[in-house]
Amino acid sequence: MKKRGFEIVKGYEDKGINLPVRKTLNSAAYDIEAASDTIVPKFEPGIKPTLIPTGLKAYCEEDECFILLNRSSGPKKGLVMANSIGLVDADYYGNESNDGHFYFQYFNFGKEDLLIKKGEAIGQVLFMKFLTVDHDIAGGKRKGGFGSTDL
DSSP states (O other): OOOSEEEEOTTOTTSOOOOOBOSSTTOOSEEEEOSSOEEEOBOOTTOOOEEEEOSEEEEOOTTEEEEEEOOTTHHHHTEEETTSSEEEEGGGTTOTTTTTOOEEEEEEOSSSOEEEOTTOEEEEEEEEEOOOOTTOOOOOOOOSSTTTTOO
């Protein structure tokens, strides 16, 4: 029985996507690579964050989620995650809108546009258990992908 892991999303099967790995025995998170070359423009007021595709989806148990984190070297390059961290629920996996494809959202506070190359490490994923409160009444079902819990 599968507990948690990564798979390549539909449409990226032949794109040379590497499944994430931890780099050391005591690493908490899995390093994630960019699925394609992406330019992250330098920040200007009003600019929207750049979505960097990963070509991946992740599965986990119902009482788990995974968190998208910046790499420690990201801010050195000017990269700051638009939402500080990304929290992805277990039911995002395989959703009908995008098959569970997760992206990293970045702003670039560097002095010039930044080219992220395919295969370059862009972030990390950390799997975590979560707790619920007494008398929790959640019962809705996910109907889509990115931003779909804003019912």
